[in-house]
Amino acid sequence: MSLVSLSGLRTKTPSVQTLGVLFFGLLCSFDFDAAFADCVPRGVGEPAIIDRVLDGDTVKLKDGRHVRVLGINTPEIEHGEKAGQALGTAASDAAEKFFSRGKNVRLFYDVQRVDPYGRTLAHIYDPRDRSLSAHLLREGLGFHVAIPPNLSLNECLHAQEAIARNKLVGVWNDKHWKxxxxxxxxxxxxxxxxxxxxxxxxxxxxxxxxxxxxxxxxxxxxxxxxxxxxxxxxxxxxxxxxxxxxxxxxxxxxxxxxxxxxxxxxxxxxxxxxxxxxxxxxxxxxxx
Structure with missing residues (x-):
C-alpha cells in the first residue's frame, strides 16, 4: 500500500533546508489514519459489499452473511429490551461513517472462519485499505480482543489500542468502562x-x-x-x-x-x- 507518492519531486539533490521544508510539508499533508493502517495481511482478500452496519463490530453483507469483525469488541447497542452500553451508539456510528466513502470492502480470514453462531469471522478493509478494527481501536471505541486460533494480527491491533489508551479517549476515559x-x-x-x-x-x-x-x-x-x-x-x-x-x-x-x-x-x-x-x-x- 503506497501512502505517499514522491513521483512529482524533482530529481535534483535538494539542500538540507529544502529537505526540512519538504519533510514538514509531507507531515502536514500526510494521512495519519492511513499510516497507522498497517494491520493488513498479505494477499488480496475476498471482495465483498456492505449492506448495513449492525453495530460497531458486526456488519451484514449484500450476500446475506453476517460478519463478526476480528480483533475488537465494541460496546453493545440497544437490542429490543436489552439496554445499550456506554459508547455503543458512538461505535456503531463510527463504523457507519467508516464505510461512508464506499461499501466495497475486502475480507481477510484467519484460521477459524465461522463462529458458533454461524457468523463469518474476518478482518474488514475499506477501499482505502483501512482496517475497521484498527480505526475503532485508535478512537477508543472498543477493546482489542483476540480469540485463538485467530491471532495473526494480534500484536498490530494491540498497538492500535495502546494509542487510545495512552491518549485516554473513548472507553479509556469513560466511567462505565473502568x-x-x-x-x-x-x-x-x-x-x-x-x-x-x-x-x-x-x-x-x-x-x-x-x-x-x-x-x-x-x-x-x-x-x-x-x-x-x-x-x-x-x-x-x-x-x-x-x-x-x-x-x-x-x-x-x-x-x-x-x-x-x-x-x-x-x-x-x-x-x-x-x-x-x-x-x-x-x-x-x-x-x-
Missing part, C-alpha cells in the same frame, strides 16, 4: 468486563485457575497457555491483577463443553463465575 472489582461482580453481570482483584488462591491442572477475592475465577485453559509467556503462576498469589474478557457461569462453561471434570480445580471451589482472558494482553499483573 475495571470492576471482583467482589462487585455478580450473576447479573455476565458479558464482557474489565475485572480487577487480588489472587487469593491458585490451582493448576492442565489449565491454570486464579481465584480472585470475589465470586470469580480467571481461567487460562491448557490450549491458551501457549499464548502467555512462561510465568511462575504461584508467585501471583496475593497480587493484584486486571483481566478482561467475557464473564460466564460455571454452568455455562460445562454446557458448552469448555470445562471437563479432569480439568477442574483439585479443590472444591465456591466460585461460580469464570473469565478466560485468552491472550497475555488481556491479563495484567498490577503488583510486582
Amino acid at each position: 475495571p470492576v472489582h471482583a467482589s462487585l461482580i455478580g450473576e447479573n453481570d455476565l458479558g464482557f468486563k474489565r475485572v480487577t482483584g487480588r489472587v487469593v488462591d491458585i490451582y493448576k491442572t492442565r489449565s491454570v485457575w486464579l481465584e480472585l477475592d470475589g465470586p470469580i475465577t480467571i481461567k487460562i485453559s491448557s490450549t491458551d497457555l501457549k499464548n502467555f509467556p512462561a510465568r511462575d503462576w504461584q508467585s501471583w498469589k496475593g497480587k493484584k491483577i486486571e483481566a478482561r474478557g467475557w464473564v460466564t457461569t460455571q454452568t455455562a462453561n460445562k454446557a458448552a463443553g469448555k470445562k471437563r471434570k479432569s480439568d477442574s480445580p483439585t479443590k472444591q471451589s465456591n466460585k461460580y463465575l469464570v473469565m478466560q482472558p485468552r491472550i497475555a494482553g488481556n491479563l495484567e499483573l498490577l503488583e510486582k
Whole structure:
C-alpha cells in the first residue's frame, strides 16, 4: 500500500533546508489514519459489499452473511429490551461513517472462519485499505480482543489500542468502562468486563485457575497457555491483577463443553463465575 507518492519531486539533490521544508510539508499533508493502517495481511482478500452496519463490530453483507469483525469488541447497542452500553451508539456510528466513502470492502480470514453462531469471522478493509478494527481501536471505541486460533494480527491491533489508551479517549476515559472489582461482580453481570482483584488462591491442572477475592475465577485453559509467556503462576498469589474478557457461569462453561471434570480445580471451589482472558494482553499483573 503506497501512502505517499514522491513521483512529482524533482530529481535534483535538494539542500538540507529544502529537505526540512519538504519533510514538514509531507507531515502536514500526510494521512495519519492511513499510516497507522498497517494491520493488513498479505494477499488480496475476498471482495465483498456492505449492506448495513449492525453495530460497531458486526456488519451484514449484500450476500446475506453476517460478519463478526476480528480483533475488537465494541460496546453493545440497544437490542429490543436489552439496554445499550456506554459508547455503543458512538461505535456503531463510527463504523457507519467508516464505510461512508464506499461499501466495497475486502475480507481477510484467519484460521477459524465461522463462529458458533454461524457468523463469518474476518478482518474488514475499506477501499482505502483501512482496517475497521484498527480505526475503532485508535478512537477508543472498543477493546482489542483476540480469540485463538485467530491471532495473526494480534500484536498490530494491540498497538492500535495502546494509542487510545495512552491518549485516554473513548472507553479509556469513560466511567462505565473502568475495571470492576471482583467482589462487585455478580450473576447479573455476565458479558464482557474489565475485572480487577487480588489472587487469593491458585490451582493448576492442565489449565491454570486464579481465584480472585470475589465470586470469580480467571481461567487460562491448557490450549491458551501457549499464548502467555512462561510465568511462575504461584508467585501471583496475593497480587493484584486486571483481566478482561467475557464473564460466564460455571454452568455455562460445562454446557458448552469448555470445562471437563479432569480439568477442574483439585479443590472444591465456591466460585461460580469464570473469565478466560485468552491472550497475555488481556491479563495484567498490577503488583510486582
